Amino acid sequence: MPKGVTKRRPRTRAALLQAALECFAEQGFRAASIEQICESAGYTRGAFYSNFNSKxxxxxxxxxxxxxxxxxxxxxxxxxxxxxxxxxxxxxxxxxxxxxxxxxxxxxxxxxxxxxxxxxxxxxxxxxxxxxxxxxxxxxxxxxxxxxxxxxxxxxxxxxxxxxxxxxxxxxxxxxxxxxxxxxxxxxxxxxxxxxxxx
Amino acid sequence: MPKGVTKRRPRTRAALLQAALECFAEQGFRAASIEQICESAGYTRGAFYSNFNSKxxxxxxxxxxxxxxxxxxxxxxxxxxxxxxxxxxxxxxxxxxxxxxxxxxxxxxxxxxxxxxxxxxxxxxxxxxxxxxxxxxxxxxxxxxxxxxxxxxxxxxxxxxxxxxxxxxxxxxxxxxxxxxxxxxxxxxxxxxxxxxxx
DNA sequence: CGCATCCGATACGTCTATGCATCTGATACG
DNA sequence: CGTATCAGATGCATAGACGTATCGGATGCG
Missing domain, CATH: 1.10.357 (Tetracycline Repressor; domain 2)
Incomplete structure (x- = not known):
């Protein structure tokens, strides 16, 4: 287990997953942009690339x-x-x-x-x-x-x-x-x- | 019935449709680019926009x-x-x-x-x-x-x-x-x- | 309370798809 | 056989998504 922050990461990850569900459902995987997902989750792409390597x-x-x-x-x-x-x-x-x-x-x-x-x-x-x-x-x-x-x-x-x-x-x-x-x-x-x- | 060419158009249209079938099947609608479809059909995007308004x-x-x-x-x-x-x-x-x-x-x-x-x-x-x-x-x-x-x-x-x-x-x-x-x-x-x- | 660490934000460069505007060549008709 | 017309090619300008490199701020620990 890493020393640092342990509460922020899981929360944003969950928020991104939830937002991804909605965006993918609404627009499809390819049509939904990473930026849209992040925006819908209340984050920026920086958060995304910190949690995932790709869409x-x-x-x-x-x-x-x-x-x-x-x-x-x-x-x-x-x-x-x-x-x-x-x-x-x-x-x-x-x-x-x-x-x-x-x-x-x-x-x-x-x-x-x-x-x-x-x-x-x-x-x-x-x-x-x-x-x-x-x-x-x-x-x-x-x-x-x-x-x-x-x-x-x-x-x-x-x-x-x-x-x-x-x-x-x-x-x-x-x-x-x-x-x-x-x-x-x-x-x-x-x-x-x-x-x-x-x- | 228009005066002009009557044989070319249907053929390229059919070729584009066939190529679209293959490209859409292989990559999906959003991932397949118009250019790929045209190339696969042996045409350029000019032909596409002459036959269709959009993907x-x-x-x-x-x-x-x-x-x-x-x-x-x-x-x-x-x-x-x-x-x-x-x-x-x-x-x-x-x-x-x-x-x-x-x-x-x-x-x-x-x-x-x-x-x-x-x-x-x-x-x-x-x-x-x-x-x-x-x-x-x-x-x-x-x-x-x-x-x-x-x-x-x-x-x-x-x-x-x-x-x-x-x-x-x-x-x-x-x-x-x-x-x-x-x-x-x-x-x-x-x-x-x-x-x-x-x- | 100060500090090290990590998370997320910001800014930039790149690349690819798109759509149009223009040009060339093929076709059908006189 | 010449010509008007239209299908399709070419080139360019634009937009949007991606990924990274760097920065600032929050968190948890000492």
Whole structure:
């Protein structure tokens, strides 16, 4: 641990990350300038270059922070003793307003990952953790409901995530036509019974 | 019809669109420079500004061209007399290699649409047409197979599209782990029986 | 309370993309 | 075959983002 100041740095770093989220969501990664982010955070570029080496590094840090937080929420939800199937569906279908910004940022990060193997590796790792947690929750709830999967749990988790991401895209393009979470509520229960069998 | 040249213009326009597809796919809309696109097409920026007013206009034209072409393929497929349910699933699951570039570009356009109401309107219209075609094909095939839908056809079409888009994202991030089309092949048949009833 | 250290601000130079204004050469028509 | 017109090339001026090098001020410790 360095001698000097220990309170300022984390605060400005957090402020920059928060501002980056908003700016990236609003304008996209490439269009958002470092200066805009700093201004929005109440700092100058000096602060930025003191905390990050490049806009890409900031992007990755932002994604990492979000992934970790998301995984935490997911695992605590799944390890809660009273989790039902409906509860799991609800968790997937309840989309908070703040989710929109994250959708924009993570989707752009996905596009970046498709182009850049290094980012792809990072994304794949986070996705695998999330999928594993979801798969574990699924088997857990299903067995408790007296049903067993007829397909691979991990692959079913992939399907659920695909529905969620694909559904969010449609919802955010035309919120009036498709409220966020509607696809999940309408179809997931049926899907879960379709790919399980009693006992 | 103008007097002057009639053959050069369409050719360079097409070349610019094709080059734009490649550059946008490779680098993203904002990162790809007009100059790169022109160079890749074998022209200079003079040609570009003669055919388009801005990079955004080019982007929109590219998206429009692709949408129209996609809708054409879809409708001819659906109106083919011998289309079976399996044929429809296959059509959704068979992902050509060229699809990757289009995925990158259209997904970026979707992000753009989420931010810009005008683009959202254009995207929503194209999506609605595609969904309508798909819904028509679904009901058509299902009734011929002696089954009737228990859910709204348009909403089911939304689900299929969500699965496809969400699945493509995962496939392109880790092609080794999830071959394109695998989710569709594994799950769509079961989904289609789950949300239909005999007779 | 004084001081060393580190954080963030300021100022500068550089580079790249853009858009326009002008020019040249190709095309279609008389 | 000559010519008017238009597509596309060339050159330049501008703007904005980036990165660094340096400076000032706040912080925590002795």
């Amino acid at each position: 890409e590094e900031l992007f990755l840090a932002l994604f990492d922070a979000h992934s970790e937080q998301l995984l935490d929420r997911m695992t605590t939800l799944i390890d809660s003793t009273e989790l039902t199937l409906q509860g799991l569906v609800d968790a997937l279908a309840d989309i908070e307003p703040a989710e929109r910004d994250w959708y924009l940022v993570t989707t752009e990060f996905t596009l970046h990952a498709i182009r850049d193997p290094q980012a792809a590796a990072a994304l794949a790792q986070h996705d695998a953790q999330l999928r594993a947690a979801l798969a574990r929750g699924l088997t857990h709830c299903l067995t408790r409901a007296g049903r067993t999967l007829t397909v691979d749990a991990d692959e079913l988790a992939r399907l659920l995530i695909a529905v969620r991401e694909g559904g969010l895209a449609q919802s955010y393009v035309e919120p009036e036509q498709l409220p966020p979470g509607q696809l999940e509520r309408r179809f997931l229960p049926g899907v879960l019974t379709a790919f399980t069998t009693e006992g | 955004e206009e080019l982007f929109l034209a590219l998206f429009d061209a692709h949408s129209e072409q996609l809708l054409d393929r879809m409708t001819t497929l659906i109106d083919s007399t011998e289309l079976t349910l399996q044929g429809l699933v296959d059509a959704l699951a068979d992902i050509e290699p060229a699809e990757r570039d289009w995925y990158l570009v259209t997904t970026e356009f979707t992000l753009h649409a989420i931010r810009d109401p005008q683009a959202a309107a254009a995207l929503a219209q194209h999506d609605a047409q595609l969904r309508a075609a798909l819904a028509r094909g679904l009901t058509h095939c299902l009734t011929r197979a002696g089954r009737t839908l228990t859910v709204d056809a348009d909403e089911l079409a939304r689900l299929l599209i969500a699965v496809r888009e969400g699945g493509l994202a995962q496939s392109y991030v880790e092609p080794e782990q999830l071959p394109p089309g695998q989710l569709e092949r594994r799950f769509l048949p079961g989904v289609l029986t789950a949300f239909t009833t005999e007779g």
